[in-house]
Amino acid sequence: MSEISRLTRRAxxxxxxxxxxxxxxxxxIRTRRQDNGTPWPLRAGLxxxxxxxxxxxxxxxxxxxxxxxxxxxxxxxGDIGIEDDPDPDWRLQFAGQSLRLEEIQSLPxxxxxxxxxxxxxxxxxxxxxxxxxxDFAARFSPKLPKDGYVALETPDGNYYVGLDLAxxxxxxxxxxxxxxxxxxxxxxxxxxxxxxxxxYGIKNLKRIGKIDFTQSRPKDxxxxxxxxxxxxx
Numbered sequence: 001m002s003e004i005s006r007l008t009r010r011a012x013x014x015x016x017x018x019x020x021x022x023x024x025x026x027x028x029i030r031t032r033r034q035d036n037g038t039p040w041p042l043r044a045g046l047x048x049x050x051x052x053x054x055x056x057x058x059x060x061x062x063x064x065x066x067x068x069x070x071x072x073x074x075x076x077x078g079d080i081g082i083e084d085d086p087d088p089d090w091r092l093q094f095a096g097q098s099l100r101l102e103e104i105q106s107l108p109x110x111x112x113x114x115x116x117x118x119x120x121x122x123x124x125x126x127x128x129x130x131x132x133x134x135d136f137a138a139r140f141s142p143k144l145p146k147d148g149y150v151a152l153e154t155p156d157g158n159y160y161v162g163l164d165l166a167x168x169x170x171x172x173x174x175x176x177x178x179x180x181x182x183x184x185x186x187x188x189x190x191x192x193x194x195x196x197x198x199x200y201g202i203k204n205l206k207r208i209g210k211i212d213f214t215q216s217r218p219k220d221x222x223x224x225x226x227x228x229x230x231x232x233x
Contacts, residue, residue: 063197081154129178151218155209162218
């Protein structure tokens, strides 16, 4: 019995010491110099994750596809930039043009059922309908860039994301106007949203109002809050 008591006390002391050490380490990390909104040790970890994701990326890489029967109801999450009802006279501003939804719907329609993953840990399998971004760019851009970035934002400019050009041109990156076989609802990004299944939901911008090509890395709402800019997996 005495031996058991000694082992129990030893385990308790070891666990307490480990908890204290862990708490001290977290406090040290938390109070370090900020780097783009995040303590630099955590930012260093995010940068490593980003480099690994970018190195892993290939144009031939595909997000898993599911049968249409696997589609689930969408989950409303986040309304930054879409608090109000969509403008009935909505237009997409791109390359000096003001495009109507019908012009985007005139592009070859793609339907795919993929998993939308939230950085908070939940996911939904959704069937999407829309046009490939690469088809959209080829039709409406006077000159396609060979590298750089794509900047997207909501009509009011309150939510915005930046994508590397390779990810934007991936064949599974869509400008979507349908969800589970029906036109998008306002809370899900009507009339047009981005769907990019190789990145977390924070990059899947709802209610696109403006798209631009740029050679410099554009601003990104959640990257400014300390999240990984690339946001891939």
